[in-house]
Amino acid sequence: MHYLARSLRGGFLINLFALLVANLFSAEPVLSKNQRFEYHDDIQALARSLPDSFHHDEKLVSILTALTAGYPEALQGLEISSDQRLVVCLAGQKFIYDDGLTKTFEERLDHPDIKDMFYQTYPLANPTDRLPKDFDPGRYRIEALFMALYGESESAVAKNCVAVEFCGHSVKFNARCGAADALRAVSGDLTTLLAHKPELRAYVNKLAGTFNWRKIAGTERLSEHSFGTAIDLNVEKAAYWRWQSPTQMETFSRKNWPTEIIENFERHGFIWGGKWWHFDTMHFEYRPEIIAYAKSAPARIPETQTAHP
Numbered sequence: 001m002h003y004l005a006r007s008l009r010g011g012f013l014i015n016l017f018a019l020l021v022a023n024l025f026s027a028e029p030v031l032s033k034n035q036r037f038e039y040h041d042d043i044q045a046l047a048r049s050l051p052d053s054f055h056h057d058e059k060l061v062s063i064l065t066a067l068t069a070g071y072p073e074a075l076q077g078l079e080i081s082s083d084q085r086l087v088v089c090l091a092g093q094k095f096i097y098d099d100g101l102t103k104t105f106e107e108r109l110d111h112p113d114i115k116d117m118f119y120q121t122y123p124l125a126n127p128t129d130r131l132p133k134d135f136d137p138g139r140y141r142i143e144a145l146f147m148a149l150y151g152e153s154e155s156a157v158a159k160n161c162v163a164v165e166f167c168g169h170s171v172k173f174n175a176r177c178g179a180a181d182a183l184r185a186v187s188g189d190l191t192t193l194l195a196h197k198p199e200l201r202a203y204v205n206k207l208a209g210t211f212n213w214r215k216i217a218g219t220e221r222l223s224e225h226s227f228g229t230a231i232d233l234n235v236e237k238a239a240y241w242r243w244q245s246p247t248q249m250e251t252f253s254r255k256n257w258p259t260e261i262i263e264n265f266e267r268h269g270f271i272w273g274g275k276w277w278h279f280d281t282m283h284f285e286y287r288p289e290i291i292a293y294a295k296s297a298p299a300r301i302p303e304t305q306t307a308h309p
C-alpha cells in the first residue's frame with residue numbers, strides 16, 4: 001500500500017515536472033487533457049478512429065450503437081484518458097467504458113462501468129422459464145448516467161415527469177428520452193389487447209406505482225422508479241425474489257406470466273423484471289438501450305448461459 005502511494009506520488013511529481021517543462025515552451029496553457037474523438041453520426045467510423053489497441057473489443061460497436069439507439073442525442077464522443085482507459089462522453093458526462101476490474105456480482109451491481117451494463121444480454125424470447133443464478137440483464141445501472149438523462153434529484157426528476165394515461169390510470173412518468181411516450185404506446189397496445197383478453201385486466205386494474213425517489217430495498221442503490229422510468233403493475237399478481245425462499249429461486253418459472261403483456265412492453269423499449277434471476281414480475285422499466293442491444297447481439301438462451309460467460 002505504501003509502495004503504491006509512493007509510486008502514485010512519484011508519478012504525480014513526474015507529471016507535474018513534465019507539465020512545468022511543457023509550459024516553458026508553450027504559450028498555451030497545458031492541462032493533462034484526454035485524447036478526444038468526436039461522434040459524427042457514424043459509430044463504425046468513430047470506432048475506427050481510435051488507436052489500434054482499442055480495435056479488439058468486439059462489444060464496443062454494439063454497445064455504442066445500442067446506447068445511441070436508446071438515447072439518440074446522448075453520445076458526444078470518446079476519449080482516451082492519461083491511463084489509457086476508454087471514456088464514453090454521454091449526456092454531458094464522462095463514463096469509463098471498461099475499468100478492467102474483475103468484479104463479483106454485487107460489485108458489478110454497485111460499481112458498473114459501461115461494458116458492465118451490457119454484461120448479460122436480455123433475452124427477447126418469450127415465455128421465460130427458469131434462469132441461471134445471478135442472470136440479471138439490465139440491473140447493472142450506472143446511477144450517474146440515469147441522473148444525467150432524467151434528473152439529478154427528486155425535484156429535478158419530478159419537474160421532468162408528466163401525467164400519462166395508462167390503462168385507465170393517470171401515472172407520473174419521465175418525459176425525457178421518450179420514456180413517457182413509450183409508456184403511452186404500451187398503454188395503447190394493452191388497451192387493444194385487453195379488449196380481446198379481458199382476463200388479463202387483473203394485471204393492470206390496480207397499479208403499484210411509477211415515480212418514487214427511493215433506494216432499492218436492502219441496498220444503497222437508487223431504484224429505477226427514482227427516475228420516473230419504471231412502472232409496477234398489480235402487486236396481487238406479482239412474485240418478488242425477496243418474498244421467496246432462497247431454495248425456490250432455482251426452480252422459479254416465469255412461464256405463467258402473460259407473454260402478450262411482456263411483449264407489449266418490450267416492443268416499446270421496456271425490460272421486464274421477471275427476466276432476472278432476482279425476479280420482480282410486476283416491474284417494467286424503460287431501457288431502450290438494453291432492448292436495442294438484445295436485438296443486435298447474438299441470441300442467447302438463458303438456460304444455457306452461465307452466470308459468468
Ligand SMILES: [Zn+2]
Nearest residue numbers: 230231232283
Ligand atoms: Zn418496480
